[in-house]
Amino acid sequence: MKKTLLSALALCLTLASQAQQTVKPQVNVVPAPASVEERTGTLTLQGTSARYFANSETAERMAKLYAAYLDANFGLKLQKGTMQDAQVIFSDDDQLPKEGYQLTVTNRKAVVQGHEAGLFYGLQTLQQISRNKTKTGLVLPAVTIKDQPRFGYRGVMLDVGRYYLPVPYIKQYIDVIASLKLNRFHWHLTEDQGWRIEIKKYPRLTTVGSQRKETSKGHLSENKFDGKPHGGFYTQEEVKDIVAYAAERFVTVVPEIEMPGHATAALASYPQLGCTGGPYEVSTKWGVHKEVFCAGNDETFTFLEDVLTEVLPLFPSQYIHIGGDECPKDRWKQCPKCQARMKALGLKDEHELQSYFIRRMEKFLGSKGRKIIGWDEILEGGLAPEATVMSWRGEAGGKEAARQRHDVIMTPNTYLYLDYYQGAPGSEPLAIGGYLPLDKVYSYEPLPKDLTPEEQKHIIGVQGNVWTEYIPSGPVSDYFTFPRAIALAEITWSPKEKKDYTDFRKRMRGVLYDLDKRGVNYRIPEAIGAENAVIVDPVSSGGEGVGASGISTAAQRAVVKLEPPMAGAVIRYTTDGSEPTAQSPVASGPIIIAPKKDETITLKYIVTIPETGRNSAVYSNTYTRKSYKSAVNVTPAGKGLKFQGFFKEFNAAAKVGGTADTSGVMTDISIRAFQRHPAFGAVFEGFVKVEEDGLYEIAATSDDGSLVFIDGDLVVDNDGEHAPVTQTGIIPLRKGYHRIKVQYFDAGGGDMLKINIGVKGKQSLNLRNALFN
Template identity: 55%
Template sequence: MTIKNLFHLAILAGATGLAACGDAGPAETAPKAPVNIIPMPARLTEQADSFRLDKQTVLVAVAEADKQAAALFNEYFKSLSGYELKMQDSGARNAIIFKSMPASEKGLPETYHLKVSADQVTVSGDDAAGTFYGMQTLIQLLPVQKAQAFWLPGVDIFDQPRFAYRGLHLDVGRHMFPVEFIKKYIDLMAMHKLNTFHWHLTEDQGWRIEIKKYPKLQEVASRRKESMVGHYNDQQFDGKPYGGFYTQEQIREVVKYAESRHVTVLPEIEMPGHSLAALAAYPELGCTGGPYEVGTKWGVLDDVYCAGNDSVYMFLQDVLDEVMMLFPGKYIHIGGDESPKVRWEKCPKCQQRIKELGLKDEHALQSYFIQRMEKYLNSKGRQIIGWDEILEGGLAPNATVMSWRGTEGGIAAAKQHHDVIMTPGNYVYFDHYQSQGKNEPVAIGGFTPVSEVYAYEPVPQELSKEESQYIKGAQANVWTEYIKNSEHVEYMVYPRAIALAEVLWSPAEKKNYDNFLDRLKTHLPRLEMKGVNYAKHVFEVRGQVESDQKGGVQVKLDSKLDGGVITYTTDSTAPTAQSTRYSGPVAVQQTGAIRAAVFQGDKQYGNEFQQAFTLHKAVGKNVTLAKPPHQSYNPGSAFALVNGIAGVKEFNDNQWSGFNGSNFEAVVDLGIDSVEITEIAIGTLGNPDQWIYLPKEVDFLLSADGKNFKSADKLKEIDVKQKGIRKLSVRPEKAKARYVKIIARNAGTIPKGAAGEGNPAWLFVDEIYVK
């Protein structure tokens, strides 16, 4: 059952904020209905009058940009009514007027005023972009069902964005997508008032932009011999050649299309890392001279541009010259992330460069690399954007930083008075899982549902009011290692991008998730009209596992589906419409699974909620941590360590507590004195390719009073490189205690030759078991 069917009656009743009249006959009394706009406008006042839109209505626009906005409105209107409205350059009654301020009188960028009265609709922009966004809001006053005439509700809207930069990224290096889809991607961005399309064009696994001076980039770098299938950990390949690139003519076409929709295209040309495809085409640009092969594995690869070779800089300057001809925007993204120093450490040319320049180390050499390229782009009137690794070794003087490894990079850059775009992985990486359902397509990991995206606040609390001004906005990133086609892109991006659009456009004080969901119900059928393969998880049944405050665990179930009935089972069987109807928290009383689903009649909607539990003596008990988990992998409460739930290897279930470079230490109060203990265990995860390592040692200690602890046992010399979930356990003899302490020691610094070498290892813990 589709959203369109589920909400069809509500829409016909006017839930879109406008009712269809059915034909162009005599005017009826305008129906009253709520106004639902996404993103939420800065100020919206409903008026008593309504405007009848029919074949006699005209569109009025004089300036070329306003005519363009009017034409786009007319195109959409025709899809509903079957006819176009007449366009002219004057008129007042029964007219929709598009008018931008002249250049000499421009006000605030992207600001507009939309007013609907009985005889006129005016869309007034402080600039052409403002008028365009006013037009997009006007479209949202139209219905999704076809008719000959319509009532527009009377409104007075003043609107402007909270942030100047509102971005959406797409990686085409791993998998690329047709030009027509790129245009659709941009259309959907503009529909939601997102204004920057970050086009990630080069990667280890494929070079996707035509550079005429270097034809081997098209002939060699754009093609790989095969691709990975399944998850990276499976290490399986399809044996099928893959490749392609966008011609310069296609890129010009996309850029022009985006400009007509007030979207800036930000190209990314990766350097010095993620450059293996270019090295395969021109091996002299690498430290070893090759031979190189276009990457077939995902992840971080060791071979990068040689920072001691001047021909590398000449090559990149030539590439950027052609890039700048294609992309007229102020910024060029130069990557700068995940560039291993393995080759530089052994490269005579790189070491000579370090010596000549008096640099501290290879990190300083990367800073030199970035600053040299920045100076070149600055000389051409352009500015650089880079991922937050460009902070390492000293930040290029005019650089804008994209903070992706949490918020720390953005905070550091803002404190140095550099512009910042926030892109933290735990909130805006749309390659993460968005549902805990068992039938989700393979993804890189993590769990980022719509609710988490909507909860994101781009301005860190650590910044002062002055420093906060350097946060220019935020962006969602869509990495495509596991996303092979356009339909899958849409599935991963929507409706999460809609939530981000409201975060970036609307006033912070107006954020209200329940209200957003109410408006989203009206909005989703518009995506269906555009043929968007959006994910429908937002209304499926959700379960919240929590303490019952009595030393036990219970599950609260919820769904935002109007008219939905939740049913559940506690014996691990699949729920049906006839199963026990949910009326309150469900107690966890046995080892097994609680399963639940939401139904309308006999039809199930969305994924089933399914949660397995293992009962043991620590479940539901009080637990304290010596140090909280890292913000990127924090379940929100230490209770996740004693809720009876084992985390999954994809770490997308919000069960894992992650510690970056630090140890884990926890104390569990079993609540009863002198409990006999036969086994103590801790659940851990090993995934070195994702920088996650098992602990090198684990101490298990017991106490009667919570103050004086004695060792129960200790695990030493653990193979930290093991993959998968590992339950590390001990069986103490004749042990009794009330308190259990576990100390798991982090593996430390990631060794050379491994993914993320030189960085602190992650330690992931999911459950403390006591029997």
């Protein structure tokens, strides 16, 4: 037991602080702690007079890390002292919850209590409140924080199979996620495009499998290449070094060795492991490949067991990830060995053959004292007995596994795929697709409501994933990962009731400042307070204007208050349609925007960081003055919208039309009936019924383009050939029926169309009940 006199000292400090007057908490910590009590008073650490004391080897290491932090950032020298003269005390206390800590600061001392990881996380919080340097020294607020994580598994996956990322970058990445109290680094080491870990028994995995002759450029459907060889791998010594480095920061590295799919690089190295025998080459294209490990060949399992036998000593992780996703069965269906295996085992289909494959590997790893994790496809054909499921295709796989009493790590692509777009594609680096802004990541709740409390206990963790098809370097990886991984950290650590996005944005400013100091190339987020707004004409609405949350729109004007998204940043803006530059006005106070009736003014701005010279992309928000749209006096014929389908190529939703190939009535706005065609267009027309006067937000998510008209006005313009992107518009509507028209086109490849309508801040309309013709 580590509970010592230091614990009693901390208790005394807590009691002393309770005698101080309680004030509203102002401590900015991310992720939000379970309990924060901020009090009057401060603790000042000065010059070389500040002392620390630690009561264990781990506590001593945390104290030295804090001393190094103070020296590097503030030039303050924290020296070792005694328990009596120390201003900062690290107390190893194993009576606190696992990974939990308590931080108590009074005007005399700061005490961090915790055991092992708990002390480390207490240190991260202490560093976050150690930012206020004054002439007299470093000033810490008086506070009592009691904290522990919501989930035990808090992870980020980084794919190095597509692009090799160097060791120094991997270490910095681990540094950053550890500072956010994330504790799992899922290292995706093998792929169709590259094998990245040294296996001494099979040297061709690195001499052949780690190299590709060139790389696909652009999106999956494009047949373009850069003509540049790419390669790289981690030696076993480098792996040991990284694993040890992570362990010092209480991050467990979970390796992934993909099987039975995503195996082209391995097959190029050892072609006898495939169903056809090759020849194969390390893939230069992204996507899902038909060449997979042969499930009917015993040599395949010998190979994989040999590989894992070398991998296991490098990674003390309880879990070994074996992939299991995106494994086409084409080759297995044609392979005599696979078909003979199925017949001998009495397997009814190739899904059961995959289940056999996974179960066999689970048995092997179980004999070595390890457990497997796999993507949710491992549910197909029957789940291996002790497997843990990573639910990536939404939540369905995770919920099914939890109902079967299997442990689950939630990582749905709809919320936690950090390689998706964060903003308008035109202003963002090329991404694989999707649209996942910071606020949507933050909104994720990992415990599905339709699971029982007992089933919810099997949701043991949450993970964000960074796939690197379009992420060729460390700086680009940083851009996609952060700040969305900061939101992920709060999802995984903080109590559900503590989550508040507005408060999070303000607390996050200090974290982003810290990332700047580390040289992390994170995406500079949009300004706080920046939202599209509609100013409703009071003549027609009978009252003052109404706008987006936090924006005053009285007297036909918007009063916009933009706050920098991180400490030390400056916002420069324009309202005349021009692009903002370093000479544009600074948004140091309220911006008055007063459009004329039916006019839209666009506020454009950039966020700049003078200390580093970095600029954000150009962000924009629209401010439109409109009158309420009166309802249409109509008696609809029935529910649903009239539709027309056009089975030919278009290059814009605005051009969809002509002689329809099909028509009819649909109960909702769906393209399912047209998706079998390689390219198509669709038009939906009718009425939408709204049950109250209000400002309605229309959202269109589409791949490719879409347009939404309400009462003849274009409300959402999401046109163009692009990956899934969401665009929104706002329109004031009176209660009743309003004309709606939706135009959409698909140019081939992916296709998607989702329309959402609702009053901002309220539940969206159920369109099946609200659409009429």
